[in-house]
Amino acid sequence: MEFRDLKKQYQELKPQIDAAMKRVCQTADFISGTEVKELEYMLAEYTGVKHCITCANGTDALTLALMAWNIGRGDAVFVPDFTFFASGETVAYEGAVPVFVDVEEDTFNMSPDSLKKAVRKVKEEGKLVPRAILAVDLFGQPADYSQLRSIAKEYELLILEDGAQGFGGQIGKKKACSFGDISTTSFFPAKPLGCYGDGGAVFTDNDEWAALMRSYRIHGKGEDKYDNVCIGVNSRLDTIQAAVLNVKLEAFRKYELEAVNYVAEKYTKELKDIVKTPHVKDGYYSSWAQYSILLKNEKERNGLQIHLKENGIPSMIYYPKPMSRQTAFKGIDCVKTELKVTEELCKRILALPLHPYMTAEEQGKVIDSLKGFLM
Structure with a gap:
């Protein structure tokens, strides 16, 4: 018995997946091919968000969001204590401090009460500047964004939705990866929507942030690949992974x-x-x-x-x-x-x-x- 049976999924989708990967190999358009653009369009349409920017993995997706907000030394980002390491790691990697918040026992998601206490404590101490809430949609269920948004508004905080495990979840008719000022997901194979390697995506309605993240993911690219307007990273989703995801997204939805x-x-x-x-x-x-x-x-x-x-x-x-x-x-x-x-x-x-x-x-x-x- 498999914990999450990716072998059986492949057998079900084999003709479509094999054909999709073969097309990429025949065109040899392995980086930033048409399948990547198609996937970004479909993901944006599915989540109801204006911009979808794919990248190399879910960890990079979080990093791109933090970079777009210029979060770094002296800043505090509030992160649930019960989640995968990347949610806190990316904050620390940018030089900011992840401030850990307790979760609710029934949903496993960030506790609004614990969050409010943590924000107040940080403000009272005056050593760090509260900047953002990094809320995780753990195990598939979105966090309580109604309460989190209220706290964010009260303390002038941004919300970064880590939807690595939550893609496909909903609150009412609104889908996961649409609740944050910026939202992210991961396409790690075992995720609800996974590829055959690493992959990730960032979602936002903000035009300026979207433009920044598109640049950051390709070495701070400007007009072309030899025009570098800022210091970025190398974080592109390859075309074969996009081709696989295009097939899987259809099955996921259907x-x-x-x-x-x-x-x-x-x-x-x-x-x-x-x-x-x-x-x-x-x-x-x-x-x-x-x-x-x-x-x-x-x-x-x-x-x-x-x-x-x-x-x-x-x-x-x-x-x-x-x-x-x-x-x-x-x-x-x-x-x-x-x-x-x-x-x-x-x-x-x-x-x-x-x-x-x-x-x-x-x-x-x-x-x-x-x-x-x-x-």
């Missing part, structure tokens, strides 16, 4: 999102009475990057993971350590408020196999194995 939600709903229906299952807020829609349950404690979580492995069932722990406790941030004044929920989640969380191509038999095996251990 049936994969609905299929993965069906699998998630079945998990919840079968498991909600024996273990704490994920909560999707009213009016929200998740793209289910992961399906994560919460066990009573670390001992029970670890025991269940061993039990699943013995039965041929893969599982993953996202995340075993709070970001604030990563060695890379040791000695940096990143913590301004309590992070108790994150600390507990790291001990109790376990992600189960989940993907749009999961069979009823496969899912039944997972469910039966959990019930056998927990009941």
Whole structure:
């Protein structure tokens, strides 16, 4: 059994994907080919955002956004403590300080209450300038942007939406990657929409920022590749990856999102009475990057993971350590408020196999194995 079955997905889409990659090889237009432009157009149309700028990976997407805002030394960016390292790493790489914020236990997303406390503390200390909120759409569900936007407005902060796991999620009719002043996503293979290598994208309605990020991603390019108007990076999405994504985006829209939600709903229906299952807020829609349950404690979580492995069932722990406790941030004044929920989640969380191509038999095996251990 696969945790996220990319092999089965490829077999389903093989004729279209093979043909798309073959076309790129025949034209030999491997960098910035027409498929890249087509993908950017379709992604912008899908999310409802004016500009989509593709890049080499999701980490670079965050970096391009921070560069466009000139965030750096002396600035504070507020980041959830419970997320992948890149969300805080990119802030620190630009010379700014990631200030870690606790999350909500039911959604795993940034806690507005914890955020407000952290912002107030930073302002009281007066050592850093609060600049932005980096909100993560964790495991597929968008963060609470209504409350986050209210806080951003109160303290004059920008919102950077890290939609690496949230692409395809919604609040009402508004889609993930449209909630930030700038939003980003990742096309890492295991993401809701993934390519066959690394890839990423940035989204914004702001013309000036879009122009800056288009320049930054190609060495600060001006009118042509030998006209460099600023210091940038080398972060282009290659044409073959764009060709793969063009095929996958169609399947994602047509049936994969609905299929993965069906699998998630079945998990919840079968498991909600024996273990704490994920909560999707009213009016929200998740793209289910992961399906994560919460066990009573670390001992029970670890025991269940061993039990699943013995039965041929893969599982993953996202995340075993709070970001604030990563060695890379040791000695940096990143913590301004309590992070108790994150600390507990790291001990109790376990992600189960989940993907749009999961069979009823496969899912039944997972469910039966959990019930056998927990009941």
